[in-house]
Amino acid sequence: MEGKKTPLYETHVKLGARVIDFGGWMMPVQYSGVIEEHERVRSSAGLFDVSHMGEFLVSGPKATEFLNRLVTSDVSKMTPSQCLYTPMCYDNGTIVDDLIIYRHNPGNYMLVVNASNIGKDFDWAKKHAPSRVKISDVSDSTAEIALQGPNAEKILTKLTDCKLSDIAYMHFKDDVKVAGVKALVSRTGYTGEDGFEVYTGSRDAVKVWDALMKAGKDFGLQPAGLGARDTLRLEAALMLYGNDIDDTTTPIEAKIGWTVKLDKGDFIGRAVLEKQKTEGVKKKLVGFELVEPGIPRHGYDISEGVAKMGYVTSGTFSPTLKKSIGLGYVKPEYVKEGSQFNVIIRGKPVKARVVPTPFYKRKKEGV
Amino acid sequence: MDYPKDLLYTKEHEWARVEGDVATVGITDYAQNALGDIVFIELPKKGATVAKAKGAAVVESVKSVSDVFCPVSGTVVEVNESLSGAPDAVNKKPYSDGWMFKVRINSQKELSDLMNPEEYEKFASAQKH
Numbered sequence: 267m268e269g270k271k272t273p274l275y276e277t278h279v280k281l282g283a284r285v286i287d288f289g290g291w292m293m294p295v296q297y298s299g300v301i302e303e304h305e306r307v308r309s310s311a312g313l314f315d316v317s318h319m320g321e322f323l324v325s326g327p328k329a330t331e332f333l334n335r336l337v338t339s340d341v342s343k344m345t346p347s348q349c350l351y352t353p354m355c356y357d358n359g360t361i362v363d364d365l366i367i368y369r370h371n372p373g374n375y376m377l378v379v380n381a382s383n384i385g386k387d388f389d390w391a392k393k394h395a396p397s398r399v400k401i402s403d404v405s406d407s408t409a410e411i412a413l414q415g416p417n418a419e420k421i422l423t424k425l426t427d428c429k430l431s432d433i434a435y436m437h438f439k440d441d442v443k444v445a446g447v448k449a450l451v452s453r454t455g456y457t458g459e460d461g462f463e464v465y466t467g468s469r470d471a472v473k474v475w476d477a478l479m480k481a482g483k484d485f486g487l488q489p490a491g492l493g494a495r496d497t498l499r500l501e502a503a504l505m506l507y508g509n510d511i512d513d514t515t516t517p518i519e520a521k522i523g524w525t526v527k528l529d530k531g532d533f534i535g536r537a538v539l540e541k542q543k544t545e546g547v548k549k550k551l552v553g554f555e556l557v558e559p560g561i562p563r564h565g566y567d568i569s570e571g572v573a574k575m576g577y578v579t580s581g582t583f584s585p586t587l588k589k590s591i592g593l594g595y596v597k598p599e600y601v602k603e604g605s606q607f608n609v610i611i612r613g614k615p616v617k618a619r620v621v622p623t624p625f626y627k628r629k630k631e632g633v
Numbered sequence: 634m635d636y637p638k639d640l641l642y643t644k645e646h647e648w649a650r651v652e653g654d655v656a657t658v659g660i661t662d663y664a665q666n667a668l669g670d671i672v673f674i675e676l677p678k679k680g681a682t683v684a685k686a687k688g689a690a691v692v693e694s695v696k697s698v699s700d701v702f703c704p705v706s707g708t709v710v711e712v713n714e715s716l717s718g719a720p721d722a723v724n725k726k727p728y729s730d731g732w733m734f735k736v737r738i739n740s741q742k743e744l745s746d747l748m749n750p751e752e753y754e755k756f757a758s759a760q761k762h
Contacts, residue, residue, distance in 0.1 A: 612675075
């Protein structure tokens with residue numbers, strides 16, 4: 267069976283993209299090359315089709331109350347036009363998905379979820395929603411384009427009257443015209459750079475993409491695929507569902523304990539997460555770099571001596587730092603910076619050292 | 634795609650340049666292109682015994698890990714140490730700077746199993762991209 271296509275599929279093919287199956291979606295993994303695209307996003311700008319992501323609309327007078335029970339972070343503290351990153355958990359504290367909540371007002375929200383989890387998330391949310399909260403899945407009719415990199419604002423400004431400098435990080439503006447098309451624009455992303463994510467109707471996706479490509483010509487913009495998206499997000503130590511977090515790990519064990527707000531009242535998974543926060547955990551996600559040659563990969567064992575004590579969840583050769591970096595779960599006594607352990611690569615132990623995350627942090631200009 | 638005339642090829646997209654009883658081994662232009670940016674190469678040790686169609690080296694791109702299968706059985710007599718600092722030589726010059734190791738060939742007979750440039754070009758062109 268052929269995978270699902272985003273509205274931009276034909277555009278990617280025309281651009282010479284290498285298309286792969288990604289969780290049932292036919293997505294561009296690279297155009298010119300992963301490293302070149304990665305470096306372009308760090309130095310100027312890259313354009314990503316992320317229309318495979320899922321979007322739900324949640325509305326009703328009890329929407330805030332419902333969402334606050336569904337996720338671990340505090341939805342009640344959100345202001346209009348704010349975005350909130352949060353996991354949602356099962357009763358045992360492990361993770362259903364991580365998502366971004368967009369608040370229009372206390373009775374209207376948009377949820378952006380991972381493509382491979384759309385069905386599962388929708389069922390989970392529906393199951394817990396009171397009758398007066400309406401949830402609709404608008405994934406198929408919604409396109410999402412991510413414009414990422416230091417030149418992102420200069421490029422997008424050419425296509426909109428909206429004053430982009432007024433949109434702060436993790437905030438958005440709705441009903442904006444981008445290239446003449448109605449769009450929601452948020453200052454968000456998955457690369458560790460400044461940038462925007464533009465949501466439009468599926469039918470308008472090609473028009474917006476083409477206009478952005480044209481507007482970005484003088485600013486070094488180039489299309490970037492899922493390959494670069496993965497290396498960029500890993501350098502920024504952003505979680506990837508299915509790799510770093512899943513239904514066997516909790517937000518406390520992962521590096522997103524800060525998203526768990528115990529002062530907000532009851533929510534799904536609270537009891538376990540509260541216990542983990544006070545009593546500690548058996549495994550903890552850390553960032554590490556290899557101090558010997560090799561590249562850590564998802565699924566490799568982590569050992570102390572010869573005994574397995576953890577596993578790698580993500581790993582790559584970092585194009586920016588020019589070294590091998592990774593994330594992995596280890597015993598809590600190994601979380602301290604400088605702690606050493608081995609990653610088992612093709613049967614051989616390769617020395618690794620715990621380093622602070624994010625591995626890469628952009629230099630902020632001005633304010 | 635480039636298919637030099639003086640080489641022999643495998644179905645796994647390795648090449649061998651045979652000079653006397655020594656074969657120089659690397660991966661083809663098709664292979665490097667399919668792998669994408671190569672960022673790490675694990676070479677065999679000098680003196681190691683390698684067997685035809687068995688993994689002798691490992692090449693890692695940003696996204697993937699692949700074995701390099703040895704086109705002929707024999708003993709490794711030299712490895713391309715410069716690749717450890719510049720693995721992208723395999724992307725840039727797969728048939729020259731990107732060579733991986735040299736093997737003293739056990740049996741010249743094994744060479745008859747390899748493809749000539751015309752056969753390989755036909756084979757590689759028929760592969761799905």
